[in-house]
Amino acid sequence: MKQWLLKNNLSSGELSPLLHTRTDVQQYANGAKKLLNAIPLVEGGAKKRPGTKFRGIFAGALRLIPFVPNSDNPFLLILGINTLQVYDPLTQSVVYTGSTPYNTSAKVAQIQVAHSRYRMFFVQGDHPVHRLVCSKDFDNWNFDQFTFVTAPVDEINTTPNVALTPTGVEVGKTISLNAAAFPNWSSTENYIIGERVIYLGQTWRAIADSTGKVPAVDSTDWESVTAGDASVFIPAHVGAIISINGGQVKITSYVSPTGVLGEVIVKLNADVQAIAKSWTLNTAAFTAETGYPSTVTFFKQRLVFANTKNNPNQLWVSAIGNDGDFLEATDDASAFSMASSSAQADNILHLAQRGGVVALTGGSEFLISSAGAFTPASAQIEQHTTYGAQSNIRPCLVGNELLFVQRGGNRLRALSYRYEVDGLVSPELSAIAPHIAEDHGGIKELTYQQTPYSLVWMVLNDGKVASITLNRDQEMNAWAQHDFGGSVRSICALPQAAGNDLCFMLIQRKASVVLEQLDETSFMDCEIVHNGPLENRNLHNSTQYRFNNSDGYFYDDNQPTSGTWFAGQPFNMEVEFLPPDHSQVPNTAMFHKIQAHETVLYVRNSIGGQCNQYDLEHKSFNQSAFQNLTYTGPVSVSMNGWATLHEMELKITHNKPLPFHVQSVAMLVSMNER
Known part of the structure; x- marks a missing residue:
């Protein structure tokens, strides 16, 4: 008996080969064996992906970062080794060029940013914090090292065993802080590691806790020190905070090994001498020796840094409304610091906003939040899941979910709040298609293009690209693969007030790095308009020419002699379906013989295409036969021959620089148990 089988839903996208026998799960019915250069749509079916427009050659460019002060004025940051360019997509021009300290490709990949309106902070663990404003x-842009009002201090402070005298107490005053000499060694004193004494005219430092142990060259409790190690203060202490007599003083300049100048930032109770071990010295947290922050974000008007070489699990949170004020106090608006901790690796790799500050570490996912106002007293840090994030791959916010790449680089997870567990959960998005990342060396970069198709784009480590059509409301999680005919280095989406989100890519084409823009009106990659430089056509592996007029869409291998045309690199779209199994588990029809008599494709605004290598014919033999206008409606393809169901092939291809969109496929088949 003949029957029609319908396929009009690709909401699960390309499925892993490990799922090709799982006819019992819904994803099988809604999935495909292969999706290449095709975008599964929420409405059903799949559309040939847009081509790209050529926007310029950017030698040495490595990475794209969005800079969006508002949706009317999006900008694109193009980073290379020691370079930063600001590109205006509306004028298609570079509006600012600056130099950066990031002098290797690895450092450029490690850059993390936090953006708020007209300013963006840049961090990378080997260099001081920088800011683009x-x-x-x-009209005016500047990229420079950021100067803190009060820099973050190290969580570990020292309490020198020497007296210190301030010369003033009032806030804002510059005062002197003068230290006495280190005390002479005493046989009855209990000394702890780090304390220094004078003995026989030399300065000694305790390397072990001891009492009554005489300092000597061969001692295991003491070591002789000179120069900076024998000084109370050193030039590197500039910027450090001294807590003394109930107040705080920020060191502004170095005077001598026993004296510094400082600005009073919290009023002192008195200017009397503070005895040894009664005052503390908090050195700067961000230095060349201790390392600089590796990740950053904004949250509730506070700037948050984390992860230095010496303190990989520490967070520093600024005062409210002041990016440069990290003076820690107990006031609600003051700065504060805290640390993450778990049984897993807890170096903080990424910070993001999601109902608080989300800290993604190498082994766990934490949330820093508070029941009410976010203050030093109310902030709490809690561990929620324990998957671990991959370094150097910036998380991506999609709706109310934070997408991040799991440790290892092959798995993609979506972190979100779930009411029934009253906490964050991180289900895996890549469970149905792990082969895509695994076959291409893992995921390198994420970006989200909200309109027109709600796409998460992923650059893979071999230069190929993957996408997910992601729409939770419609239960859409559809993966697909894409080949842009070159090695993609970076991808970045930019929202805009009117029309679809913009999406740009850096693509290595032969010896050039090309900036290209995805464009719904393009049907080839790296399309160059007719009045563009002729030499740019050498970027293509093969070149075709397309143009359109009132008679429709046309293409040729030879350059047109007039009109507006585009030269570009054509690409092929493939959609290969899984064989349909309409039996109910545990029964199966996979080993029955099947004959497909006819296949009917419903296409929309399309021209051309093939089904199992049969051309899709939709033209009428009338006066419009020589036109090449788009067609919407059913197209029938006659088929014949018997095959075992699990070996049946149904593949749709399209290799011309023309529009193509298939909404559904129906097959008239006969089934035979023999």
């Missing part, structure tokens, strides 16, 4: 009219 622009004027409100976007």
